[in-house]
Amino acid sequence: MSQMKLEAKGLDLFFGAKHVLKKVSIRIPDKQVTALIGPSGCGKSTLLRCFNRMHDLNPMAKLKGDVLFEGQDIHLSKAAELRQKVGMVFQKPNPFPQSIFDNVAYGLRLSQKLTKSELEYKVKAALSQAHLIDELPDLKASAMELSGGQQQRLCIARAVAVSPSVLLMDEPCSALDPISTRKVEELVLQLKSDYCVVIVTHNMQQAKRVSDLTAFMYMGELIEFSETRQLFDKASHELTRNYLEGSFG
């Protein structure tokens, strides 16, 4: 059994009295794209956020069970260190109200002591990885003036700039038009050669296009987890089949 990049074992999560994740166990391999699908409110975002301890910010959240990163319990290391290795891209583009350059440099400045030229090099590398560098002649311009699609790719560039080994993406295309969506999807496919990517999506076509593995969640439980083609063609679980049929409707 090869070591998994991310792993959850019998994970329970409560928001106050609300039981949101129920005994979720999942093993996510490296250098592959794993999609999380399921009806709204089933706990996809919540599960995703467990992997880089985002729930630490919410005093209401109570977590039980184990979450492992490279075989290590994530709660044993510092949250900040973990988050540098497990990056996240959010549903709504959320660049800082600063310049484009400062946005991408943010994580680098936090974790590494770089000279000016090294910093510039890394920022440009991240931006070109996100296919953004050609669209942005002026890196000193405010990030808030970019289009939604550009902003989202900027957020991806910001996340990959610190070279994490995992990229968590929570519906990264939900606010984007088809062309921008296509660009982000291409990006995801490229990233998978270096990263372990976990992506939450409501778009079944998207899951099919980009992911190698797909997990189906329902009411806080992980119902089924297998290779994408298998899950879409011959799902073993009744609930999965209903959901897929319904959504293809």
Next chain:
Amino acid sequence: MRDRVNRLMALIIQACALSSVLVLMGIFLMLLINGAMLFKEVSVFDFLTGMTWNPGAFDGPAYGALSLIWSTILVTIGAMLMAIPLGIAMAAFMSEVAPRFWRNLLKPLIELLAGIPSVVLGFIGIELIGPLLQKYLGLSTGFNALNGSILLCLMALPTIISLSEEAIRAVPFSFKEASYGLGAGKWETLIKVTLPACTSGLIASSMLGLGRALGETMTVLMVTGNALQFPHGFYDSVRTLTSTIAIELGEVASGTTHYFALFAVASLLFCLCLIINIAAEAIAAKFRYRQT
């Protein structure tokens, strides 16, 4: 029918807005016209650059406002140098760092500070701050610009803290989330993301605090000693524009040169406030990023 009601409402609202502008203009004009009367007898240059202000002097009146202007600036700058960093730090602490217990304790305390009448603060300045300054700075008296600055700082603080706190709270959670997601800690997020994201709000709150400080009379009057000399630093006694008006207006007969001189001082104060407001607006605009 409905259309008519709407139009009537619009008219009423316009009239209200217009009347407040008119009142403001009226005040400004009154100050300016009365103040201008001074310049029939004293040249503008002498008024703005004269070092001595002593309208009731033993050997003939002197109407040089420079020391008053400098006094006002000195006290206000001193107050702001203390109040702005302190106020923003307190606001940041309360909204981002402090556990709920501390927040619940500090918030009412700060509101209490805002409720202290300025005369009482002046009393504290005389009885407590003055002697402390005397003791720890080795000064012969506590009646100086520094004492005034400290009190004005105390008065500006509640405004600055509560408005800054509001500005900080208004920063979208998604910015902080993004920062944490990149491996930043509480402090890094606060200093590098949250505070820069609300700079224009922080400037606005500081300027409102400054406005309060500039216009405050009673406290300053009580603790700055009001000597007529030209102040050379925070340890000197100062006499501000507001104090001068407060001290002298009561005994001045209307229509005299002295009377017009006080109006000229008031116009000066008005202009000073105006300049600060315009500058604040310009600075804030520079920091304001368009939010999508």
Next chain:
Amino acid sequence: MIRPYGTVIFIVFFAFSGCRQVADFRFIKVMGSDSEVNLVLSMAEKYMQRDSLASIGIIGGGSGMGIASLINQRAQLANSSRELTEKETNLLKEKNIEILRLVFALDAIAFVVHKDHPLDTITLSQVSALYQGNIRDWSEISRQQGPVRLYGRQSNSGTYLYLRDQIVKAEYDNSLLGLNGNAQILEAIRQDVSGIGYVSVGYLEGKSASEKQIKVLMVKNEENGNCYSPLSQEDLKAGLYPVQRPLLQFLALPASDLALDFVQFELSAEGQDMIRKNGYLPLDTLTHQQMLKALTKARQHEG
């Protein structure tokens, strides 16, 4: 400290006057000198204990303020620690306001230093030199080293003008601190060994000087070499203490019954006794007679 206090008292009386609009309810407003405000206030309180329908509002603010409110007809009686200026006399004439000048007590001004200060006596020429800024270091006139810090009143105070015009006889040095009242000057001197200040003797009454940590200076007569203390009733009464002046009130005519009655009370044996207890000097017999006569005339003026 006195001005807001006075305002509060005034507001309280005013509120009362608002809710008791009885025909024989009477009210007057007295404004002016900060040095007189405590004395007049205590006399007004005593007076009002007798006459429950009378209400007397006392406000400080300085002599200039008092006279100005007489001119503007916002007060019926002005306390003043100085005579009218020419300008004020002209303004009164212009507005056709007739007034009666009353002397109801005598005041003396004491010079005070910190209790640890080596100086015990001072001459008037030294006072003048100090307040003009001609003496800047204490070593010039005493065993103490170090710069002199001058404490005084704000320019709207009668004492400020009286001292400048009668004793200093020149402009004050511009380092003079203009404080809000007598009590504040005492408080400042208590904490400052390098300071000198002036206060009405009324403010020294009741508190022994050492307890307040201040020293009241004796004033030395340069001609005969004798020293006189403002704390000695004999010196004051004999007119030997040189920094004395009359405490004045200006009454707008025609005056109301209440105003006349109140002034009468100030001149009565009981009133003069209170003046003595407050550390001021009661009137000598001659002045007293003159004042009573003037008051009788004022009553007829009204009738």
